[in-house]
Amino acid sequence: MNDSSRPLLQACDVSKSVSGPEGRLDILCKINLQIQSGESFAIVGASGSGKTTLLGLLAGLDTPDSGSIRLQDHALEQLDEEARADLRRNLVGFVFQSFHLLPALTAEENVMLPLELEGSPDARQRARVALQAVGLDARRKHYPAQLSGGEQQRVAIARAFVHRPQVLFADEPTGNLDQRTGHHICDLLFALNHDHQTTLVLVTHDTALAARCDRGIELEEGHLLTSGNDPSA
């Protein structure tokens, strides 16, 4: 865990609701949390508890109805969509449950995507290094359909780390994998997190996986149920 006086990510009284046929439905109610730079943080909860919505808000994919979210020194709710996209491109990486690789691009090209978006001149070279780091250099010319689920997730992890993000958001990264492969993927994720000094925010059902994080919270129906050092508790 990294000691730092200012948190990298901070949510204050964050609320989110949606309109439905039966009126307004509260998804998140006054959530408060702080995540320090370099730490790993788990968000756990049952289906429908609001954890994915919270992840989206913390990553700047959406804005809260009320409350404030600060990523580094930026108040996300005050930024427009384009500014938040810039922030994501520079500070944030993602790993999804369904990998979300583009099927017509090779593994290498998929990893190059974030670099190309920021206009990096040495995108291919850096993508190769990232693929080496996840042990897939030999398969860089393969298309997603030619890779196993575990390999696809490793490509997705390489894509998440390739542009050296400050914070990595992972949404059920082992949800679509068998237990053994999932275990390997988690090892990789935590190892890279450690090596790159990246902050990891993890959404999961898996209590064992949550237990490997430094800290975490548990949500129930949009409310913060527990918070502390042991999110699996």
Add this chain to the structure above:
Amino acid sequence: MKLLMLALRTLRREWHLPELRTLAASLVLAVASLGVVATLAARIERGMLASAAELIGGDIGIAAPQAVPATFATAARQRGLAITRTASFPSVAFAQQKSQLLDVEAVDSQYPLRGALELGDAAGRIYRGRAPTPGEVYLDHRALVALQLKVGQRLQLGGRELTIGAELRRQPDGGELLALAPRALMSLADATRAGLLGVGSRARHRLLLAGPPGAVQNWRQWVRQITLPQGAELVTPEQTRQRMRSAFDRAGAFLRLTALLSALLAGVAIALAAQRYARRKRLEVALLRALGSSRKRVAGLLLGTLGALALPAVAVGVLVALGLAQLAWLFAGPLFGDLPTGLPLVPSLAAAATGLAVLAGFALPPLVRLLDVPPVAVFRQSVARRIRRFDALYLFPVLVALGLIWGQSNSLRLAGMLAASLAGVALLAALLAGSLLWLARRMAPGAHPALRLGLAALARRRSLSVIQATALSLGLCALLLLAVVAPALLQGWRQELPADTPNWFAINLQEGQRAGFGQAVGGIGGEHLNMLPLAVGKLTAINDQPIDRIHFSNPRTKDSADRQLRLSWSATLPAANQVIAGSWAGAHPDHAEVSIDTVWRDRFDLKLGDRLRFRVGERSIDARISSIRKVDWSSFRVNFFLLLDPAHAADLPHTWLASFYLPRGHAQALASLSRDYTNLSLIDVDALLDRVREIVDRVGSAVRWILGFSLLAGALVLAAALASSAAERRHEAALLRTLGARRAQLRAAAACEFAFLGLVAGLTAALGAAAAGVWLGRAVFHLNGFVPPLEPLLLATFICAVTIMLLGLAGTRQVTRTSPMRLLREG
């Protein structure tokens, strides 16, 4: 009934789906394009055919190259029939420094026997009038404009000064469809006095009769029992109807096939939309099956939903077709003369049936495949995706397309050519799109990220990209061919003519007038004067076998054998002629010899050494075929199918045909020539060429908007493809947005993708149109070096790329606004 209600409810729930809207729009377009063309064609055809008696100006008649003998008129009068005599011929009118070739019809005072003569006075008032009196002439609007004259002014025609008594608005026998020259109506007495109808003139004489049907039939039977004068033929409404129908069938085939192209492209859009719809319905069908619905019930529901969508769409298509046909009539109707007729409904209903056939052919295969989705697919969707049992069904659209092409073209050969052309353009588009994609992907590592993303998007949907490029190319190719290549071909054709190509012809020159006429032409600045003898005769035997005892299976051959022939002779091989077999006879062969052209060789199956017998007046000549010539009929020189040797032909009764070149602007000088040689018929080739171009322009602009349907159908395919890939695009956009892509970056990638697609479509269309142009230039216009107009074609390619880019950007605008949260919600 329950099922129908369920189908209607399903449609109401699903109407917001873009694929269903695309499907409906495609159906409307297919029915509208087929319907509008068929309605217009039927309207013109019906109008013309319904008034066939008016078209010939009587109930029956005889047409002949010389005045019809009095016995025919006497026999008609004896049977109580009214008669009128007419003669039509080309002649040049002169007035106020202007000259104009006219199609002149000289009529007697009884004209017309059927129908009405519609005239306009100086104030523009329209009235029903009588035949022109001696000294009077009626001109149609085009003639008045060309000569810059008004009713009441005077002009010179056939060497006589005549007063314009009225504007000729409409006459019963309104002449050829899209007649080449403006028309004039004059008194038969004037024409006779001016010597315009003398021996050897090009006039076509007619004796027309009208009266009670029994009397007409009686006269007709009497005519059958006697021998018609040489070259004469009966003119009947049935015959006219038949000729018009066959002429119209040929012209209509092109339009019908163009409309069919739109319908087939709409079919592609329908197929794409139906496929997307079927994909969306997979889970629902699996669920219905799991809940106990039989395959039959599911099929009924799907067909019911499709039918509930199709019937209103077809009805809208019919209404649009009728509305557009009415609008088009206002624009194109005057081209065909004033043909009063109502709006026919049957063609639009037939188009509706064809539209439903297109729908069935293109939409049913993916929907029928749905029936094979097993109930277990509710648990494992991959099972639903693996179903491949009905793949043979995908031949169904191809069969439907081929059937429709065959049905619309009425010709297996034409259908085959069209199907091959469509397949050719499709293959070219597929090859070009595939190659360019491959090339671009090879070069992509160094390319701009937006271009890389755009190309990746195209590569992701490779087959869809090829379908879109092909559909757009087909529509654009047809348009480019008509709008860019055809005018260039005509222009090139005209420019290819050598500078000394004669632009004036004088017909009916007598032997004694030759020397004086030559001097007169030289005096007014005419150059390259050439005179050829012209004898009018008939083929009477081939290899001693009388022609009337030979059976010709081909009606055209029979027609040629019955017709009058124009014969000439020359000691030297004329320009634009090439001997391809045998040898040129020269001036003094031992026996009479004849040179035939390849058209005659093929028509009568002739060979060197065969003997042909001709009768010219009272003389007969037997000639051996000594050579076969290939004639360039597009050279605008005087050409003949049959050329005799001068030694044996010179004493046949004949006149002379003169051709010469007169620089533009000297035409007024011909007025004096026309006065001095009143028997001459002068033909202005420049004016004829100008008229040909004008007709091509006018018909072109009338047809171009119909071709616009093809483009619209191409755009619909694009829309259908966009709708079919919308979910995939939204997913990609969400991913890229999550990774930090700006909207501008997504828009740039989409712009690159669609610009590339447009470029491929434009290039394919331009290449296709250029290739067709080169082929047409070679095969039809004999322009071996014809280079298609590259600049306009490249410009069209560029415009196509930009337009499709803009359409694509408009179609994907919503996609670039996709929330990145979508990705997290998808898992």
